């Protein structure tokens with residue numbers, strides 16, 4: 001089984017993992033009707049026996065993720081992740097991942113345990129980077145790029161069509177003013193995850209896309225995310241054929257994620273690239289998406305797919321198939337930084353999803369962690385700080401910890 005471990009020249013610090021702490025965070029103003037997973041987080045802190053701490057998080061229900069890491073093991077195929085970690089050499093990330101994957105296989109292999117392992121694995125990269133004084137991208141191998149291009153992910157509020165459209169246009173213009181050269185517009189006014197109980201006809205989705213394109217002008221790269229709106233390729237095509245004139249870079253998750261045959265039909269016929277992958281766990285689910293779904297853009301989420309190393313394996317699979325990578329990330333600065341470090345050593349990563357704190361409505365995104373990444377002329381220059389380069393505000397962590 002291929003795994004990914006830090007590449008470090010010279011002798012490694014002789015440390016062992018002493019402890020792992022899992023905190024469930026929840027924004028006190030969270031709205032269960034809001035389609036945004038950035039209202040909660042599981043923050044994992046892994047402490048080495050020299051006192052160095054690495055931080056990670058995953059994008060999945062934080063109570064369940066915490067249980068996935070801390071629940072006692074009862075047999076060899078259902079072990080406790082925390083027990084696997086304690087006493088291990090943190091630089092053996094690939095070997096630790098293999099032991100977690102095999103040791104939890106009866107309960108895991110996919111889904112929640114893999115998402116929880118993502119937080120653990122991310123924290124190990126942060127820890128190793130801090131232990132050797134190097135940024136994570138420098139431990140991943142390959143020459144990093146000088147910069148990566150972020151896109152602003154825009155998710156408006158609003159409970160009516162006009163409110164929604166106007167909020168989206170306003171945030172698109174804000175993103176443009178901040179210097180972004182690419183944006184992704186959520187257009188989710190119907191389907192299983194429609195905002196605020198909206199149920200708008202498809203023509204109005206076209207109206208919103210048209211309004212955003214008109215507002216930002218022809219130079220802006222525009223992506224659209226409809227969050228599993230349609231059930232089949234034919235219905236989707238009957239609407240998005242008209243979107244060719246809006247020059248959409250990709251259409252994200254237009255159909256149900258498991259409906260790979262329909263996804264393949266759509267990817268063949270749509271007038272834009274088709275992007276999927278935000279929910280997937282492990283290389284195995286991506287192999288299916290790529291080889292049956294034939295999407296043009298794969299979107300691994302480092303906090304769900306199994307961590308930075310598993311995301312790197314997915315990136316390599318995309319390169320073999322001439323597919324683009326545009327990672328998914330809708331979380332705090334911890335995951336955004338992890339995504340960025342991976343993107344710096346992934347030449348076929350076209351953009352990263354980047355929600356600037358100033359545009360975020362979610363308070364965890366705004367308050368929890370300050371990433372080193374900064375936007376300069378629409379680009380993010382190469383980070384230099386050790387590890388993920390994230391400063392976590394521990395007062396904020398304590399304030400929002402609920403378990």
Ligand SMILES: [Mg+2]
Pocket residue numbers: 225227252253278
């Ligand atoms: Mg999405």
